[in-house]
Amino acid sequence: MSSETTIDEKSSETVETKPEIAKKEITPVVEPKFEKSLAEKVVSKFGTIVTIGFIKPNRIRINAKKENILDVATFIRDELNFDHAESVTGVDYPKSKEIEVVYHLGSYTEPQLAKQVLTLATRVPREDIPNPGHDSTRMPSLRDVFYSVEFHERECFEMLGVYFDGHPDNRRLLLPEDWADIPPFRKDFGIKGR
Amino acid sequence: MQKELISSHATNVFLGKLGDVLIKAIDKPLGYALNWGRLWSLWPVHIETACCSVEFGAASGPRYDVERFGIIEAFGSLRQCDLVVVQGTITRKMAPRLRMVYDQMPDPKYVIAMGACAITGGLYFDSYNVLPGIDGVIPVDVYVPGCPPRPETLIQGCMLLQEKIKRMKVR
Amino acid sequence: MITPLPPGIQLEKVDDRIMTLNVGPQHPGSGHMRLIIKVDGDYIVSCDPDPGYVHRGEEKMAEYRNYIQNIPHLERPVIHDSCNILYPYCLAVEDLLGLEVPERAKYIRVIASELNRCVYTLYWLAIYGIFLGHSTMFMWPVGDREFCIDLLEAMSGARVTHAYFVPGGVRNDLPANFEERCLRQIDYFEKRLKQYEDIFYQNPVLKQRTEGTGVLSRMDAIRLGTTGSVLRSAGVDFDVRKKEPYDVYDNLDFQTQVLKEGDSYARSRVPYLDMLESCRIIKDALKKMPKSGSVRTKLKPNPKGGNDEVYRRVESGRGSLGMYVVSDGKPEPYRVKISVGSFRNLICMPYLLKGEKLGNMPAVYWSLNYWPVEADR
Ligand code: SF4
Numbered sequence: 001m002s003s004e005t006t007i008d009e010k011s012s013e014t015v016e017t018k019p020e021i022a023k024k025e026i027t028p029v030v031e032p033k034f035e036k037s038l039a040e041k042v043v044s045k046f047g048t049i050v051t052i053g054f055i056k057p058n059r060i061r062i063n064a065k066k067e068n069i070l071d072v073a074t075f076i077r078d079e080l081n082f083d084h085a086e087s088v089t090g091v092d093y094p095k096s097k098e099i100e101v102v103y104h105l106g107s108y109t110e111p112q113l114a115k116q117v118l119t120l121a122t123r124v125p126r127e128d129i130p131n132p133g134h135d136s137t138r139m140p141s142l143r144d145v146f147y148s149v150e151f152h153e154r155e156c157f158e159m160l161g162v163y164f165d166g167h168p169d170n171r172r173l174l175l176p177e178d179w180a181d182i183p184p185f186r187k188d189f190g191i192k193g194r
Numbered sequence: 195m196q197k198e199l200i201s202s203h204a205t206n207v208f209l210g211k212l213g214d215v216l217i218k219a220i221d222k223p224l225g226y227a228l229n230w231g232r233l234w235s236l237w238p239v240h241i242e243t244a245c246c247s248v249e250f251g252a253a254s255g256p257r258y259d260v261e262r263f264g265i266i267e268a269f270g271s272l273r274q275c276d277l278v279v280v281q282g283t284i285t286r287k288m289a290p291r292l293r294m295v296y297d298q299m300p301d302p303k304y305v306i307a308m309g310a311c312a313i314t315g316g317l318y319f320d321s322y323n324v325l326p327g328i329d330g331v332i333p334v335d336v337y338v339p340g341c342p343p344r345p346e347t348l349i350q351g352c353m354l355l356q357e358k359i360k361r362m363k364v365r
Numbered sequence: 366m367i368t369p370l371p372p373g374i375q376l377e378k379v380d381d382r383i384m385t386l387n388v389g390p391q392h393p394g395s396g397h398m399r400l401i402i403k404v405d406g407d408y409i410v411s412c413d414p415d416p417g418y419v420h421r422g423e424e425k426m427a428e429y430r431n432y433i434q435n436i437p438h439l440e441r442p443v444i445h446d447s448c449n450i451l452y453p454y455c456l457a458v459e460d461l462l463g464l465e466v467p468e469r470a471k472y473i474r475v476i477a478s479e480l481n482r483c484v485y486t487l488y489w490l491a492i493y494g495i496f497l498g499h500s501t502m503f504m505w506p507v508g509d510r511e512f513c514i515d516l517l518e519a520m521s522g523a524r525v526t527h528a529y530f531v532p533g534g535v536r537n538d539l540p541a542n543f544e545e546r547c548l549r550q551i552d553y554f555e556k557r558l559k560q561y562e563d564i565f566y567q568n569p570v571l572k573q574r575t576e577g578t579g580v581l582s583r584m585d586a587i588r589l590g591t592t593g594s595v596l597r598s599a600g601v602d603f604d605v606r607k608k609e610p611y612d613v614y615d616n617l618d619f620q621t622q623v624l625k626e627g628d629s630y631a632r633s634r635v636p637y638l639d640m641l642e643s644c645r646i647i648k649d650a651l652k653k654m655p656k657s658g659s660v661r662t663k664l665k666p667n668p669k670g671g672n673d674e675v676y677r678r679v680e681s682g683r684g685s686l687g688m689y690v691v692s693d694g695k696p697e698p699y700r701v702k703i704s705v706g707s708f709r710n711l712i713c714m715p716y717l718l719k720g721e722k723l724g725n726m727p728a729v730y731w732s733l734n735y736w737p738v739e740a741d742r
Binding site: 252 | 390391392396397417418419420421422425426429437438441442443444445488491492503504507508510511524525526738
């Protein structure tokens with residue numbers, strides 16, 4: 001109740017923050033050393049197969065082709081010591097007819113890596129009329145490399161229709177058993193009234 | 195001799211009429227007694243459907259304590275329960291289960307729809323997996339609005355339900 | 366003629382020795398989910414979790430609302446931990462929009478987040494208590510929780526759904542006399558927590574039921590990618606607040622709580638020790654907080670992010686909670702992914718329940734600090 005009055009008093013202070021925003025835009029240009037060395041290790045092993053998406057403080061993004069994803073992931077686990085996956089996300093890009101599958105990898109064993117999150121991304125083809133499990137939207141499963149992706153990949157399969165070859169149990173997880181529509185997280189699946 | 199005088203058909207009609215008269219005579223006091231019994235022993239089913247169950251838990255805690263009003267949160271079997279408090283969102287996967295729970299309960303049974311989600315879909319009006327209210331699944335007696343309703347609101351909803359039961363005709 | 370089954374549906378073979386039990390979604394021993402358990406006599410042979418009863422499509426809905434409109438519905442997965450689930454979202458959006466948070470707002474955020482952790486953990490402890498048949502442990506935490514809720518209500522105006530954090534700070538300043546009230550409350554709360562120790566954690570019956578059940582080894586905890594109290598009770602020292610400090614956690618004084626046993630008892634004890642740490646953090650933050658100043662950087666209406674993506678994480682009541690926000694230059698995010706601790710710990714369930722006695726199922730299941738609504742999103 002009494003706090004409501006304090007909001008208006010504070011509203012005039014927005015001008016001060018502007019120079020700080022400008023400062024912040026410059027900082028990411030200087031790539032942090034440790035993250036860069038990690039990324040370079042991957043690049044020196046695989047050459048042109050992988051590309052580096054970005055290097056920010058504590059965050060690295062590595063893009064790989066889906067044919068090589070198993071090799072890249074095994075290298076990341078064995079040589080860079082990332083040992084678990086935090087999440088598996090699918091992002092739909094209907095314009096380029098691709099679905100991006102993003103793995104966020106972290107490490108518990110290596111104290112130096114505790115604050116790093118490595119983003120491993122790959123793209124799989126997307127079909128306009130999806131038939132989950134029976135079309136070309138598929139990629140090798142990383143379950144044998146990172147055991148922890150099991151449920152995340154199941155979720156990704158039902159939400160975006162990306163079939164993971166070699167996953168032991170590609171069943172439905174969250175959606176109702178009688179779901180007969182296209183996978184809901186695709187961009188062409190509209191929701192009510194929007 | 196007497197058997198011929200009173201035919202079995204006439205006896206049946208007479209007994210039937212007498213029964214009607216008797217039931218009419220004791221309907222009010224008996225109904226009142228039955229309803230009074232139901233009133234103070236509402237047992238909710240332990241079915242949590244979404245986040246409103248947090249406030250339901252708080253309502254049975256020491257500060258709000260719905261047990262004062264005869265709503266006993268017991269972890270029993272649903273065959274002994276007579277109240278469903280639908281605690282929030284009903285998704286498409288949950289709706290058949292909710293109906294199944296409702297069908298298994300003995301009569302008489304009452305339903306409280308708790309939270310905006312159970313009433314109209316609430317915040318999730320445009321979600322692809324949420325039902326727009328539970329009226330299509332089970333009949334509702336009392337709606338308790340809020341997102342989530344405060345425990346006081348839930349208690350008031352329960353008291354409204356008791357008021358309703360008091361005036362209900364006994365079947 | 367046998368028609369081929371549609372993909373995803375298989376027929377099961379029935380074994381007359383093995384019995385299948387459906388625990389949930391209406392069951393006193395389960396939350397809003399179903400565990401399909403196969404038992405051989407009294408022992409669990411296999412367990413197949415079936416979540417999704419509260420899947421509400423939060424991530425899809427987020428694509429249709431702008432950055433500010435997303436706040437209220439993103440906190441619904443865990444309404445009793447709503448500050449912590451909004452925390453990574455706000456951090457991510459601040460990174461996307463290049464916002465700077467005022468110093469005082471950072472401290473207020475820490476205090477709200479720690480209070481909310483207590484609220485969450487007390488509710489979880491209450492449910493854990495009643496599932497083990499310990500009614501006192503339901504009443505005490507639910508009662509003490511109300512005092513923490515009162516503090517948060519004074520800060521934000523709502524009982525559980527605070528929507529207190531916004532990109533750029535917090536919604537409003539602390540009310541008058543908040544510091545005194547909070548300190549008094551925390552002192553009382555610390556005293557109460559000591560009593561919990563006596564009545565619950567040193568209770569021989571509880572110890573018999575939980576010690577040595579559902580043991581998770583250190584290597585498995587890492588391999589399965591668990592997080593939060595499950596991970597820390599298995600001897601891995603990982604807390605996002607320490608390892609990747611966000612806001613002002615790097616100059617506050619606290620310790621990570623780690624236990625080695627990895628059984629249900631240790632898993633239920635780590636959140637309790639965390640609550641004691643939370644009290645320390647709140648006291649420290651109240652001391653170090655600037656006494657006045659702005660609490661919110663004003664945003665332009667309908668802010669737009671660049672072509673960028675951000676992944677930020679915080680330590681919530683259930684472990685590390687990450688938000689992955691992809692933006693394509695529009696006022697709405699292109700994709701939001703919530704990576705939650707409950708969903709990550711779900712994988713432990715089939716693993717831990719196998720070979721356990723059926724009667725130990727609630728003790729193991731709820732010790733995982735699992736909140737089904739959050740796992741389903
Ligand atoms: S009404 Fe609000 S609190 Fe209740 S289930 Fe719906 S979203 Fe959750």
